[in-house]
Amino acid sequence: MIKMGSANLADRLLNRQLRSGGWSYLGSMQSSVESTSLAVLALGPDGEGMPTSGIEHLLRSQERDGGWPAFIGDSESAWVTALVLCALNTMNDFAIARESAFHWLMMERGREAHWLWRWKFRIADRGVRFNPDKYGWPWSPGTVSWVIPSAFSLVAIKQYTVCNRFAAAENRIRLGVDMLLDRACVGGGWNSGNSAVYGVPLLPHVEPTAIALLALQDEERTPVIRMSLAWLKQRSATIEAVESLAWSILSLFVYQEPVEDLKVRLATLIGDGRDIRNNATLATAILALRCGEMIHPFVVLR
C-alpha cells in the first residue's frame, strides 16, 4: 500500500514541476532550491519519470562562488548549497559543480568563527550559552551557526569526501560535529541553535533533532546522541505533522530503528497528497515512505 501510495505521490510531485525544471514551495512560479533538491532526490536518479531538467535546472542555478541561492531570483549563496550537494552526490556525476559546491561549504562558517564575535559571545553576551570556538554553518552569510544548516553541510561534506577525506575536510567536519554536540539540549535533541537562553533550558524540536542525528550517524554513540535518539523515538510516536514525521523516519531509519508503523501513519496523514501544498514537504514524505527501497539520500558511509 505504501509503495503504491508513494508512486502516486511521485506523480503528483512530478506534475507540480515548473517549466524551468525546478519546484516552488507552494505553487508559485518561483523555483525553490530546497524544494527542487528534495524533489530530485525523491523522484530518484534511477528514473521513474524523473526528467533531467530538474538536475539541469539546479546546475544552471549555481552561483559563480559555487553555492546556490535559496530561490531563483536571489543571488546570495545560502544553506541550500548543502542540500544540492547531497542531491548531486547521489548521482556520482557533475564533478565540477560538486567540487565548487564543496569548496563553498568549506569556506562558509558561522559569524562566531571570527575572533571579534567569539570574544563578544564569551565576554559580553550573557543571554545564550554556547562555546563559540565550535562553529558550524549559518542559514545565510553573515549570521551565526544553526543546527539544521550545520547538519546538512556535515552530511554533504561527509558524503563528498567519503573516499578521499583530506585533513582540512576532516578538521572542518570535527568542528561542525563538536558544534552540534555543544548545542544539544539538556535532555537530548536539538532546538534551533542554542540549548539555553537566560539560563533556561530550551526544549528540543523534531526537525533539527532528526537532521542533526543524520549528520552524526557515523559518529561514536556518545550519551548526547543516545539521548537524542531516544527523545526522537519517543516524540515520533505522537507526531501528526507530515514534515516532522518524514524527517523522523529518515533519521530513525539510518539508526536501524523500526519505522514501518511510522510510515503507515505518514501514508495515512498524506492521503493522495492533494492537501500537501508544500512541495519540499511532499518530496521529503516520498523519501521517507521509500526508506529501505532506495539508497537513503542522506546516508553517510563509514
Place this chain on the structure above:
Amino acid sequence: MNIDRRRFVGSTAGVAATTGMAADWFWPKHSVSYQRPRSFVAILNATEYSEKVEALLMDGLRLFRLNVAGRRVLLKPNLVEDLPGPVNTNADLIGAAVRCFLRLGAAKVVVGEGPGHQRDTELVVQAANLKPHLADRRIDFVDLNRDELVRVKLKASYSGLGELWLPRTVLDSDFIVSMPKVKTHHWAGVTLSLKNMFGIVPGMKYGWPKNLLHWHGIHECILDICATVPIHFVIADGITAMEGNGPLQGTARDLGKIVVADDPVAADATCARLMGLDPFRVQHLSDGGRFLGNVNANRITMLGERVEPPARPFSVLPDFEYLIAPTR
C-alpha cells in the same frame, strides 16, 4: 543625590531619545510617515476564550467604522512554536477575527504567518488548534516562510539592511491586521503588534530564526519592516498574556483584555501601559512614535474604557527592569 540603576538607565534613554529626535529632525531615517493627529484605541474586556469573543470583537470593530468591503485582508497572528502556555495568539480569537472581517464585507481573508523558530509550520498550526477554524470557513492559511518572494526597498534605514525579500501575499494585501499575543520579550522588552511583523520575514531566505534581523538590531529592523509594510489595524490578544522570560518561556498572566486599534504604535503603547511598562522606554515604540503612529497618550482617543495600569506590573527579566513605569 541618589541615582539607582533604573533611574540612570531611564535618564540615559531620555537623553538618547532627545538626541535621537534632534538627529531625526535633520537627517530622518524614514521616507514615510503614517502618523495622524489622533489615533483610536479600544480595550475590550474578556475573561476567557469562548464563542462570546466574536460578538465582543465585532462590537469593538464597529467602533472604528472600518472600510474593508471588497478588500483582501491579511490577518497576521503571532504563531511561534508548538509549546504549551500562552505562546501563540489564541485560535478562537483568530477564528473570530476571520468571521468578523468576512461579515464586514472583506473579499478575502488570509491568515499568514512565518514562525520564527519552528520550521514545521504545520506543527505550530496544529498546536495552536487553528486548523478547525481554517477548515470551517475555507480560509487560506499562507506559510509566509515559503511564499513567493519579492525584493523590496525598505522605507526606513534604521537597520542599514536597505532591502528585504518579502512575501507576495503580504505585499498584495489591501488591509493588514497585526494580531499579536501580549508578551514580554527577552531581547526586545515586549512583543506586540510591531514586533509581530518579524513573522512576515521569510525563513526560506533568512533562516529559522531570522538571525539577520538580530544582527542588524531588533528595534531597528522592527522600524524598517513596519515602515515598509504598514499595519492598518491591530487586534492584540491580552486575554491571557505572558510575563517574565517571554516570548517562549515566560509565565501566563491573566490580563483579560483585547486591545483593538487603528494605529500599531498606539496599540502597543496601550498594551505596554496595561502591562505596567513605560512605552517611551521601549526603543522601537519611542522611535516609532515619530513616524509610525502615536505613542503619546494625549494623542490617543480611548473608545470606551480608559487605560488602568495593573496593580502589579508584568514581571520582566533583570535587563528590562528599566521598562517598568514609575508608580503614581
